[in-house]
Amino acid sequence: MIPAGFDYHAPRSVADAVKLLGELGPEAKLLAGGHSLLPMMKLRFAEPGHLVDLGRIAELRGISEAGKEIRIGAMTTEHELLRSKLLAEKVPLLVEGAGWIADPQVRYKGTIGGDISHGDPANDQPALMLALEASFVLTGPKGERVVKADGYFLGLYSTQLAEDEILTQIRIPLPAPGSGWSYQKLKRKTGDFATAATAVMLQMKGKSVASVAIALTNAGPTVLKARDAEAYLKGKAIDDASLNEAARLAMKICQPTPDQRGDAEYKVAMCGEMTRRALQAAHARAKG
Amino acid sequence: MATAKKVSFKLNGKPVEVTVEPRELLIHSLRERLAHTGPHIGCETSHCGACTVDLNEMSVKACTVLTVQCEGAEITTIEGLEQGGALHALQQAFHEEHGLQCGYCTPGMITRAYRLLKENPNPSEQDIRSGISGNLCRCTGYQNIVKAVQSAAKKLAAAG
Numbered sequence: 327m328i329p330a331g332f333d334y335h336a337p338r339s340v341a342d343a344v345k346l347l348g349e350l351g352p353e354a355k356l357l358a359g360g361h362s363l364l365p366m367m368k369l370r371f372a373e374p375g376h377l378v379d380l381g382r383i384a385e386l387r388g389i390s391e392a393g394k395e396i397r398i399g400a401m402t403t404e405h406e407l408l409r410s411k412l413l414a415e416k417v418p419l420l421v422e423g424a425g426w427i428a429d430p431q432v433r434y435k436g437t438i439g440g441d442i443s444h445g446d447p448a449n450d451q452p453a454l455m456l457a458l459e460a461s462f463v464l465t466g467p468k469g470e471r472v473v474k475a476d477g478y479f480l481g482l483y484s485t486q487l488a489e490d491e492i493l494t495q496i497r498i499p500l501p502a503p504g505s506g507w508s509y510q511k512l513k514r515k516t517g518d519f520a521t522a523a524t525a526v527m528l529q530m531k532g533k534s535v536a537s538v539a540i541a542l543t544n545a546g547p548t549v550l551k552a553r554d555a556e557a558y559l560k561g562k563a564i565d566d567a568s569l570n571e572a573a574r575l576a577m578k579i580c581q582p583t584p585d586q587r588g589d590a591e592y593k594v595a596m597c598g599e600m601t602r603r604a605l606q607a608a609h610a611r612a613k614g
Numbered sequence: 615m616a617t618a619k620k621v622s623f624k625l626n627g628k629p630v631e632v633t634v635e636p637r638e639l640l641i642h643s644l645r646e647r648l649a650h651t652g653p654h655i656g657c658e659t660s661h662c663g664a665c666t667v668d669l670n671e672m673s674v675k676a677c678t679v680l681t682v683q684c685e686g687a688e689i690t691t692i693e694g695l696e697q698g699g700a701l702h703a704l705q706q707a708f709h710e711e712h713g714l715q716c717g718y719c720t721p722g723m724i725t726r727a728y729r730l731l732k733e734n735p736n737p738s739e740q741d742i743r744s745g746i747s748g749n750l751c752r753c754t755g756y757q758n759i760v761k762a763v764q765s766a767a768k769k770l771a772a773a774g
Contacts, residue, residue, distance in 0.1 A: 328637055328638070328639065331616040331635060331636075332636055332637060333616050333636060334616075334619065334636035334682045336682075336685075360678060360680070360683070361660060361678055364680070365660060368658070368659075379682075379683060381683060405672070428748075429747050430730075430744075430747065430748045431666060431672075431673045431675045431726070431748040432660060432748065434672035434673060434674055435672070435674055435678070435679070516748065517661055517748065
């Protein structure tokens with residue numbers, strides 16, 4: 327399996343990459359880690375005329391703390407997230423989530439920016455980003471704009487990223503001290519996409535929920551934010567009754583596509599179960 | 615038609631140069647242009663790990679890397695692990711622990727284990743199992759592979 331022919335470009339700066347995108351037009355695709363795009367090209371589901379490889383742009387890599395947020399270069403790999411001491415301390419949800427992505431070899435190449443911008447609802451980063459209330463820096467010919475993760479994902483393979491823009495940085499506000507977190511993912515085997523998965527960030531005040539974010543992977547045409555479940559839980563204690571109702575409300579918004587991982591009914595049920603488990607695990611970790 | 619590119623990199627410590635179309639995959643350059651047939655082609659869909667090579671200190675599946683992405687890279691394949699006629703501790707351990715049956719997955723499995731032990735010289739059984747979870751073996755049930763990696767880790771630690 328060999329991709330159709332294309333021309334290859336390896337710019338050394340974001341400015342050069344943006345310029346190239348403008349010159350080459352819609353025939354060009356950005357190459358990040360290549361572990362979604364290259365398989366699609368090998369199967370001839372994608373046949374771009376030009377690949378603009380972001381792999382040589384040093385400014386697109388790295389994880390740092392800046393004021394009240396964590397900034398992650400879009401070409402930072404899932405492997406680097408997994409091994410980051412800064413993230414383990416400040417944003418452990420991202421470390422837990424990265425560990426569920428694909429397999430070790432894929433994580434050495436796969437990038438956080440590619441995972442997000444591919445727009446595949448089966449990818450894991452979109453739900454993690456929604457739960458963490460992240461923002462994305464999009465760089466284009468007119469400069470930078472910052473958009474919220476919530477609202478970025480428009481549909482299957484469709485995001486707010488314009489054809490002449492590059493996702494350059496991910497910004498994550500530092501979670502409140504004592505926040506609980508969990509990413510629960512059901513998959514058939516290593517390397518598979520989620521049958522269902524739920525990301526949760528939870529802040530408690532005493533015995534009741536101060537704030538909660540719940541995001542669902544592979545449960546619809548894009549990542550889904552379980553807003554009704556979030557609103558219901560606010561101010562409630564976490565117990566069997568509230569967990570059941572939150573899971574029910576999350577399941578209500580699911581529209582999964584039946585495939586070899588299961589029919590729609592099964593996938594919806596598993597989404598409910600992952601939501602319940604993620605809330606329980608986050609609750610066990612939360613210090614309010 | 616796409617323009618062919620010259621790509622230079624180090625393969626098992628030796629500088630090499632190939633001229634390839636951008637669409638050529640690393641596994642094909644290694645096997646067909648550079649006569650390194652240790653890395654195997656298994657699934658061709660980045661699942662099985664038979665084509666695993668070490669690229670700039672990362673384990674990667676050479677079926678999902680373009681050769682043009684490797685300009686200036688340092689690549690190690692199974693052929694590069696033996697030194698001066700002596701097998702690498704991992705190769706010796708796979709032999710001693712019977713860590714293979716048909717052998718098809720073995721070059722990828724050992725190359726992956728090589729990087730795993732560089733990053734984690736004293737892995738638990740669970741570390742090894744998750745560390746090699748991107749490499750499929752359809753013969754052994756993994757038991758002896760895990761034993762071989764454990765045995766090699768001990769020998770490498772003892773050799774310091």
